[in-house]
Amino acid sequence: MDIKKKFDLSGKVAILTGASKGIGESMAHAFAQAGASVVVSSRKQEAVDEVATQINEQGGTANGVAANTGSIEELQKLVDITIDTYGAIDIIVNNAATNPVFGPVINTNEDVFDKIMNVNVKGPFELAKMAFPYMKKRGVGSIINISSIGGLSPEPFLGIYSVSKSALISLTKVIAKEWGPMGVRANVICPGLIKTKFSQALWSNEPIVDKMTKELPLPRIGQPDEMAGLALFLASDASSYCTGGVYTADGGYTI
Ligand SMILES: NC(=O)c1ccc[n+]([C@@H]2O[C@H](COP(=O)([O-])OP(=O)(O)OC[C@H]3O[C@@H](n4cnc5c(N)ncnc54)[C@H](OP(=O)(O)O)[C@@H]3O)[C@@H](O)[C@H]2O)c1
Numbered sequence: 001m002d003i004k005k006k007f008d009l010s011g012k013v014a015i016l017t018g019a020s021k022g023i024g025e026s027m028a029h030a031f032a033q034a035g036a037s038v039v040v041s042s043r044k045q046e047a048v049d050e051v052a053t054q055i056n057e058q059g060g061t062a063n064g065v066a067a068n069t070g071s072i073e074e075l076q077k078l079v080d081i082t083i084d085t086y087g088a089i090d091i092i093v094n095n096a097a098t099n100p101v102f103g104p105v106i107n108t109n110e111d112v113f114d115k116i117m118n119v120n121v122k123g124p125f126e127l128a129k130m131a132f133p134y135m136k137k138r139g140v141g142s143i144i145n146i147s148s149i150g151g152l153s154p155e156p157f158l159g160i161y162s163v164s165k166s167a168l169i170s171l172t173k174v175i176a177k178e179w180g181p182m183g184v185r186a187n188v189i190c191p192g193l194i195k196t197k198f199s200q201a202l203w204s205n206e207p208i209v210d211k212m213t214k215e216l217p218l219p220r221i222g223q224p225d226e227m228a229g230l231a232l233f234l235a236s237d238a239s240s241y242c243t244g245g246v247y248t249a250d251g252g253y254t255i
Pocket of ligand 1: 017018020021022023024041043044047067068069070079094095096097098101119144147148150155190191193194196197198224
């Protein structure tokens with residue numbers, strides 16, 4: 001066995017949503033360093049171009065394609081451009097998410113509910129469906145959905161966001177069961193509190209940070225690049241017998 005070869009992504013094509021910053025950006029760099037051609041996506045073309053340029057300057061292969069995961073048309077464009085550019089899709093990382101509200105669930109109106117579900121659940125499902133025929137054709141594929149510890153047990157004031165992240169876990173298991181016989185694997189990563197723009201309301205709140213980190217076996221907030229190794233494992237042949245798995249990366253928060 002050649003373990004380095006198992007983690008090698010040479011010849012593979014990966015699409016990552018929400019990859020202009022934070023956790024997604026770290027994963028995009030990791031996949032490119034492991035040899036994959038990487039399609040960096042988020043809503044803003046300028047932001048994804050910046051990350052793609054950095055990857056290319058460091059000797060990797062990447063391009064940036066803007067797509068809002070709440071829009072099926074834009075996701076289709078993302079897939080079409082990827083196929084036109086690289087001719088295949090082997091890895092999808094459904095990482096983009098939204099949470100426009102922080103507070104009691106009673107304050108979540110219908111529009112906000114629909115937005116959260118569209119971006120966090122429907123978009124990942126549609127993107128996986130669009131990629132599936134290409135993965136099936138090669139008899140191999142890896143879908144990685146980025147959920148949250150809130151998807152395992154609801155976090156205070158993150159009610160419908162937590163619901164969406166639970167749905168994403170369930171969706172991953174459904175896909176894993178149905179698409180496994182075609183060689184397509186699906187797994188979930190549930191990060192704990194990671195220092196990114198998304199979670200700023202939490203990590204900039206000292207009482208919350210104190211409470212969380214005091215109780216954590218690894219008593220600190222995580223960094224985005226601490227998610228990249230797990231994603232690389234799940235994207236690569238190193239995890240060839242893993243599907244339907246739910247992997248926490250949370251400093252031990254859920255123990
Ligand atoms: N940070 C944490 O503590 C934490 C904990 C648990 C789970 N997570 C999960 O980890 C994932 C990444 O979060 P992060 O913390 O890395 O956030 P981040 O640093 O704020 O990055 C979010 C990324 O998503 C993009 N994005 C936002 N809305 C989008 C949309 N509708 N369509 C496409 N792209 C969109 C953003 O770029 P644009 O603005 O250019 O679109 C950006 O690239 C999310 O699924 C989040 O739920 C994070």
